[in-house]
Amino acid sequence: MTNKKDTVTELEEVVIRFSGDSGDGMQLTGSLFSDTSALLGNDLVTFPDYPAEIRAPQGTVGGVSGFQVHFGRAQVNTPGDYADVLVAMNPAALKANTKWAKQGGTIIIDIDSFTEKNLERAGCTKDPLSQLGFNDFNIIKAPITTLTRESLKGLNLDAKSILRSKNMFALGMVYWLFHRPLEFTQKFLEDKFKKIPIVVEANKIVLKAGYYYAETIEALHPSYSVAPAKIEAGTYRNINGNTATAWGLIAASEKAKLPLFLGSYPITPASEILHELSKRRDLGVKTFQAEDEIAGICTAIGASFAGHLAVTTTSGPGLSLKTEATGLAVITELPLVIINVQRGGPSTGLPTKTEQSDLLQALYGRHGESPLVVLAASSPSDCFKYAFEASKIALEHMTPVILLTDGFLANGSEPWRIPDMDKFPAIKAPIVKEGTEDYQPYQRLDKSMVRGWAVPGTKGLEHRIGGLEKMAITGSVSYVPENHEVMTYEREEKINRVADVIPDLEVLGDKDGELLMIGWGGTYGHLYTAYRELKKEGVNLSFVHFNYIKPLPKNAHDILKRFKKLLVCELNTGQFANYLRMKFQDLSFQQYNKIQGLPFTVIELKEKIISVLEEK
């Protein structure tokens, strides 16, 4: 953003980062701003960045909660690297986020919070304000606390509730700055607090107070506007990755004409899927909050045996706990969708941060030869598509499928053109009908090598399955050495044949050349943006992104082999690169890795690509 003297300046795109104490309501503030912008027709991507502690010690850097939104009039695929506007509600928030503020950008602070005590809590030896060059930033020192208190003087509200509404003051200021109307937020407040009218009134007063304050003060630069994006016609809504995942499962259940069952145990950042599906009793969804991760997957396996579309949701440590039962689903060849919302690991690691480090666990983290299908979603909204696809493959191929999403996709949101459900395919599970003669539980039905699914309650198809190795065809227990080898290869080949039904990999850019950038899963937005910007700058670069990890698309090798340099970019130490090396031993891969619990920035990706291209 540049300083201009006009009253309203048109901008292509803007990044705003709201930050404050984890009790300051920054997530809500950010969501409200995003919703308003989306309703005005901007394209956008959001990224909440919050601590694991619900209420970390007040005023400390560890307790800073942030919410970044990137909106624009053109396509937006990332939450943005650096913020044009940084809202910092206290010294800790400023300290933690200055590095994310763009040079020349605007910083709005609540000057009232810059007390000696708060500076000390934030661990500031010097006033962080004095360390910011005034020429570098447009700093607005707003007495937010004082003015919030002042504006609510007439209301009979306790001190705590008064302070709780100061986030609305900041939001009001930002709304003025970007020419946004207040009505959507006002409506939201009316709905949200309809049982406590005084809270509705207080929040509305403070929101307006912030708006008028921004208009009044001369220190503020002329306001900006971002025109609506030129996006495909259709009906839109905002959606985050976890909600999209939950809804994709419901869509699959409808298309399969099978009830949906979720067995799950709460874990960050996957719990929201359980929350959303728990609400969906209206669509007949059965959610079972189990006593632990193991019971989560085991109840799902039971429901699958009983003929449901069965799902379990978790994050890294939970996936570890589910591994033994996953093996049971592999050997019993029951359909099961396992959703792993990845976070930073190992162990408790960084529970609220994003990472792609569970890839090898998903592929190989089981005892025995235990093949299954692994997919990865690449944006908040396409979690819908891949949850649907995971369910379809699980049901039609009688196999567990692990869908990898991550904390960035799960919590990030974007406007989404609501899909036409008529265009989604029917899902046909191989359910064996009553009256089928000579049912053999492990008879392979067709080229896909799928076995028939005989559901309890169906007359004449009573049979036994279990964790012991089975005899081919009959499924009875077998310790025959050669049979174990036959069955091991059958299970592997069955998964390999899923490659017959998945789409080919698509290359963006030239089909051959100097450098191919390779990504998978949740990094798509950043990689795509880096690709798009570099292409615009005339850089010779191509890009492929993988959503189907096991099996890989059939044309993967054909595509990769046409490039001189292959650069695999991922948020781990190189798990996908190593997987590709194992699969394609004739090719040589370079890596670009980041393990900070944060997404890539577009800037660092572009720099890396340029440097790889310059290498001789």
Place this chain on the structure above:
Amino acid sequence: MSETKTLTPKDFKSDQEVRWCAGCGDHAVLSSVHRAMAELGYAKENYVVISGIGCSSRFPYYMNTYAFHSIHGRAAPIASGVKTANPELSVWVVTGDGDSMAIGGNHFIHVLRRNIDLNIILLNNQIYGLTKGQYSPTSKLGQITKTSPYGTIEPPFHPCELVIGAQGKFFARSIDNNVKLTTEILLEAEKHKGTSLVEVLQNCVIYNDKTFGYLTDREHKKDRQIVLRHGEPMIFGKDMDKGIVLDGLKLKVVKLGEDGLTEKDVLVHDAFEPNPIIHLLLGNMNYPNFPIALGVIRSVKADTYEVNLDKQIAEVKAASPIKTINDLLLSGNIWKV
């Protein structure tokens, strides 16, 4: 559930060769299950038998019903998933003392707390048989086993206490060699709506032989067992001359006819009483001071999980405008471009 009265115990036997040791108590329990299922008269396809790992968990292979031999300790959650998905099925769990109270301990307490309508048969032989003779959570204190060559130093679990502690509504106990009593109890367990826990004291002929010998001994068994039946006075003994009375906060065995005590002074069994105190005292009666209580010790009516879930779904469905995924996609804040 459709009922077909024509089935016999034989119809429930699978074609698999039974591979338990000769003399193992499991054979008799299998026979009791076959009999109970025939007697209940449900169609074969409506039974599901689920097990974990252990000697007892081989059970599903010998059943000609739908059955699932799963993984160690997890039969309860798998069965919970089956029953929750399809409440029309009659779902049975066969487990052992290690399977349900060691590795599956967490699931054991939670399935009882939820009160899902399952029949859980706990074959308690106080030893790990399949892994060849290590002590289990129910092994007696001081018991010599492969992993306790100098005697165990851990006090054992008593299943009845755990069941009651976990708010269990149905607890019964039988002994492997009494096929008739086991069958009778299994029928009661199936009729009870909610989690029915049936402990079967079971002899491991190889690793813990005659651990219940004091109870099965022909000469003394009538003095050492009492079969409790709802509404009947607690009288037992070879000559039916002993009774159980409540003495303050404790139970006491008395001799009828002595000190002017008559049948009227003896406790009458009330399995339906929600307050579990007496059930706990009865379940904990132990040799040599007391007879071991067999029969249905506790059977209390309560809501079941799967019924409440279906009820809630029906209520929410009736009140919600969202009937399809399309309705959901178009709900809330949407806008047209």
